[in-house]
Amino acid sequence: MHLSTHFWSSVVTGIALYPREPHKATLLALAGVLVDVDHYVLYALRSGEWNPVEALRYNQRRAFPPRSGETRPRYGPLRSRIHHPWLTLPLVWLLSILWPPFRPIAQGILLHLVLDTDLHLRLDWRVWQRAQGRCEGCRVGGVAVAVHYVEPIQRGGPLWTLNNRTLLCESCLRVLRKRKKTA
Numbered sequence: 182m183h184l185s186t187h188f189w190s191s192v193v194t195g196i197a198l199y200p201r202e203p204h205k206a207t208l209l210a211l212a213g214v215l216v217d218v219d220h221y222v223l224y225a226l227r228s229g230e231w232n233p234v235e236a237l238r239y240n241q242r243r244a245f246p247p248r249s250g251e252t253r254p255r256y257g258p259l260r261s262r263i264h265h266p267w268l269t270l271p272l273v274w275l276l277s278i279l280w281p282p283f284r285p286i287a288q289g290i291l292l293h294l295v296l297d298t299d300l301h302l303r304l305d306w307r308v309w310q311r312a313q314g315r316c317e318g319c320r321v322g323g324v325a326v327a328v329h330y331v332e333p334i335q336r337g338g339p340l341w342t343l344n345n346r347t348l349l350c351e352s353c354l355r356v357l358r359k360r361k362k363t364a
């Protein structure tokens with residue numbers, strides 16, 4: 182997920198949940214963005230490059246295939262354990278029960294992981310309703326289907342637009358991804 186998406190969704194959620202408590206709204210927004218510090222640290226450790234500007238540049242490039250003549254390697258998803266929801270969320274939940282001031286931070290982390298794991302995409306009822314449970318590629322029903330982005334977010338596809346979401350079976354998804362690769 183884009184850093185800017187995390188930033189804006191955290192700010193909006195913070196203001197919505199705590200309209201009269203700016204320090205809590207700020208904590209939520211900070212937590213919602215700073216979860217991604219693990220990408221930066223892992224990037225720096227693997228590449229030996231600690232300049233955050235370079236890290237941001239790499240972050241913008243990494244979803245695209247290397248340009249001709251580009252020698253810099255790709256480092257994969259660069260996710261630490263913080264990004265595993267089933268590890269982080271119980272811990273964060275427990276902490277916010279034991280220590281209530283931690284709650285806005287926990288909400289920020291939860292929001293971040295929901296966006297990163299595409300939960301908002303997979304559970305989008307608008308798509309399920311439009312497709313009525315059938316694959317929108319081949320119109321076959323009764324097969325395993327899931328919601329996917331038509332144009333991946335990392336490549337500039339819109340995040341919330343219904344038109345960029347589609348319910349597909351496994352084989353139609355493969356066809357779509359292949360077409361996008363050669364496009």
Ligand SMILES: [Zn+2]
Pocket residue numbers: 182216217264293297
């Ligand atoms: Zn993240």
Ligand SMILES: [Zn+2]
Pocket residue numbers: 316317318319320321349350351352353354
């Ligand atoms: Zn299909």
